[in-house]
Amino acid sequence: MKRFIGFIKKEFYHIFRDRRSLFILFGMPIAQIMLFGFAITNEINNVDIAILDKSKDVNTQKIINKISSSKYFSVKQIIENEAEIEAIFKKGNVKAVLVFEKDFSKKLTVENNADVQIITDATDPNTANTISNFVSSILQKYQQEINKDIPIAYQIVPETRMIYNQELKSVFMFVPGVMTIILMLVSAMMTSISITREKEMGTMEILLVSPLKPFQVIIGKVFPYIFLSIINAIVIVLLSIFIFKMPVQGSFFLLGFESILFIVNALSLGILISTISETQQTAMMISLMGLMLPVILLSGFIFPISSMHFILQIISNIIPAKWFIIILKGIMLKGIGITLLWKETLILAAMTLFFIVLSIKKYKIRLE
Amino acid sequence: MKNINIIQVEDLTKMFGDFTAVNDITFEVKKGEIFGFLGANGAGKTTAMKMLIGILTPTSGEAQVANFDVYTNPDDIKKNIGYMSQKFALYDDLTVKENITFFGGIYGLSREQIKEKRCQLVEELGLSEVVNDLVSSLPLGWKQKLAFSVALLHDPKIIFLDEPTGGVDPITRRQFWEMIYKTAHNGTTVFVTTHYMDEAEYCDRVSIMVNGKIEALDTPKKLKEQFKVDSMNDVFLKLARG
Numbered sequence: 001m002k003r004f005i006g007f008i009k010k011e012f013y014h015i016f017r018d019r020r021s022l023f024i025l026f027g028m029p030i031a032q033i034m035l036f037g038f039a040i041t042n043e044i045n046n047v048d049i050a051i052l053d054k055s056k057d058v059n060t061q062k063i064i065n066k067i068s069s070s071k072y073f074s075v076k077q078i079i080e081n082e083a084e085i086e087a088i089f090k091k092g093n094v095k096a097v098l099v100f101e102k103d104f105s106k107k108l109t110v111e112n113n114a115d116v117q118i119i120t121d122a123t124d125p126n127t128a129n130t131i132s133n134f135v136s137s138i139l140q141k142y143q144q145e146i147n148k149d150i151p152i153a154y155q156i157v158p159e160t161r162m163i164y165n166q167e168l169k170s171v172f173m174f175v176p177g178v179m180t181i182i183l184m185l186v187s188a189m190m191t192s193i194s195i196t197r198e199k200e201m202g203t204m205e206i207l208l209v210s211p212l213k214p215f216q217v218i219i220g221k222v223f224p225y226i227f228l229s230i231i232n233a234i235v236i237v238l239l240s241i242f243i244f245k246m247p248v249q250g251s252f253f254l255l256g257f258e259s260i261l262f263i264v265n266a267l268s269l270g271i272l273i274s275t276i277s278e279t280q281q282t283a284m285m286i287s288l289m290g291l292m293l294p295v296i297l298l299s300g301f302i303f304p305i306s307s308m309h310f311i312l313q314i315i316s317n318i319i320p321a322k323w324f325i326i327i328l329k330g331i332m333l334k335g336i337g338i339t340l341l342w343k344e345t346l347i348l349a350a351m352t353l354f355f356i357v358l359s360i361k362k363y364k365i366r367l368e
Numbered sequence: 369m370k371n372i373n374i375i376q377v378e379d380l381t382k383m384f385g386d387f388t389a390v391n392d393i394t395f396e397v398k399k400g401e402i403f404g405f406l407g408a409n410g411a412g413k414t415t416a417m418k419m420l421i422g423i424l425t426p427t428s429g430e431a432q433v434a435n436f437d438v439y440t441n442p443d444d445i446k447k448n449i450g451y452m453s454q455k456f457a458l459y460d461d462l463t464v465k466e467n468i469t470f471f472g473g474i475y476g477l478s479r480e481q482i483k484e485k486r487c488q489l490v491e492e493l494g495l496s497e498v499v500n501d502l503v504s505s506l507p508l509g510w511k512q513k514l515a516f517s518v519a520l521l522h523d524p525k526i527i528f529l530d531e532p533t534g535g536v537d538p539i540t541r542r543q544f545w546e547m548i549y550k551t552a553h554n555g556t557t558v559f560v561t562t563h564y565m566d567e568a569e570y571c572d573r574v575s576i577m578v579n580g581k582i583e584a585l586d587t588p589k590k591l592k593e594q595f596k597v598d599s600m601n602d603v604f605l606k607l608a609r610g
Contacts, residue, residue: 002473010459014459014461018461203458209421210446
């Protein structure tokens with residue numbers, strides 16, 4: 001035990017004396033959470049739009065008022081003819097243009113049918129989609145308002161309600177993903193680098209010749225990172241609760257347990273990587289390409305798995321991060337417990353066990 | 369016999385697939401002697417040594433180190449030997465003091481023992497001014513001497529040195545050999561690999577490995593007589609060229 005404490009003390013010296021690893025350990029999580037929370041967002045807020053009103057009557061004015069009074073849009077420009085549309089899009093001043101046809105009110109009341117054209121800048125397809133949905137729903141509401149005295153024989157009014165993330169705050173979607181990425185990065189990459197560093201410096205050989213058993217060496221190397229990863233997870237959760245008002249509906253205990261499970265999973269991947277790489281650079285490249293990319297692309301963090309190609313959907317199943325993100329979202333946003341998450345937990349636990357066994361085997365082979 | 373020979377090797381062989389790295393070597397090292405283990409790069413010195421220090425299992429043959437068997441008691445061997453590699457592996461980002469404390473600790477020395485050893489070592493090596501400096505700031509020669517002393521912290525019966533003088537200037541090499549002599553004089557057996565043939569002259573006995581086999585084993589004086597040459601360098605060249 002005393003040897004173990006000495007080993008861990010040494011490991012912390014390494015970490016705290018290396019600015020680079022300190023930055024990755026503590027700068028990165030905070031920077032990432034802030035970036036995803038504030039800068040990268042799918043929400044629309046005060047989007048600048050322009051309006052081309054060829055009719056200029058009571059109804060169009062009312063609609064324009066409704067749109068500009070919503071928090072989603074601000075009417076930046078009123079244009080007078082169609083030729084200007086292209087020009088203002090090219091300048092990039094506005095994200096959308098609303099075109100009311102000539103004699104809007106007359107058509108609406110006489111023909112019961114009037115057209116509004118929504119032109120959006122689809123260089124950013126997600127935003128364009130969201131804008132057109134929002135405008136459509138404002139128009140629909142207005143239509144209901146003016147029709148409320150006239151009974152219509154048959155009408156289906158869809159009433160959509162977004163649950164679990166009512167305000168569609170993208171930070172709520174990002175927090176589980178960012179937490180996953182950071183835990184993966186800290187646990188897998190940092191451990192694999194720190195183990196390969198000992199190999200590169202030749203100290204690993206000295207440790208193996210010492211009375212320390214190989215598994216003691218590995219546990220000694222890994223332990224500080226378990227500790228630091230747990231701290232990181234706590235920091236991320238606290239930041240999201242206090243800065244972004246993220247709710248944690250489920251139990252903190254379960255959240256902690258699942259996080260530790262995922263951390264151990266990532267650590268065993270890190271050990272596995274260190275057994276196949278001889279230099280720190282290789283370890284870093286394998287961690288980045290082999291772990292970070294799949295976590296970002298295939299875990300459902302940014303791109304929904306359901307809209308992926310069939311083969312990619314299958315591949316996504318072997319990525320531990322996918323299951324951890326499902327668990328995190330379940331606990332944080334839906335507030336569900338282990339009774340509904342046991343399947344994901346079991347998969348994650350099985351993967352962890354598999355990686356641990358594999359890395360022990362690999363490690364032994366390397367020693368031979 | 370057993371208590372005189374601290375290393376006893378018989379027909380030791382290590383194969384990597386089809387490649388025979390160490391081919392049927394037999395030798396013994398007497399207690400307290402400086403045993404030179406010579407050979408060109410790739411001759412199998414390091415592989416043979418790794419089997420003796422318990423981090424590589426032999427394919428066949430027998431070997432006892434400090435009276436412990438390499439197959440059955442590698443852990444006991446590890447407690448009784450010291451090891452210093454050609455990289456003088458200490459932790460660059462730890463201070464001299466922290467390195468001593470760490471390595472003393474993994475060999476199970478108590479805090480008092482470590483402190484006592486440290487004071488003694490720092491005084492002998494004249495490191496008192498840099499004891500709280502990072503090892504990375506020390507010159508290579510100092511690192512090498514420190515690494516040697518650290519390998520001796522737990523008073524091992526045998527110290528294995530893997531090309532300990534690589535890249536070090538001649539004066540430091542000379543001083544380093546003085547440390548080796550002193551260690552051997554205190555009763556620790558020294559097992560040293562090198563490819564500097566002038567260093568071979570300092571050893572009590574040398575073995576020369578060529579292509580996985582030990583081709584010669586005797587005192588430097590007798591080897592020179594046997595091959596009718598004036599220096600170990602010539603002995604080596606004669607053997608290596610077949």
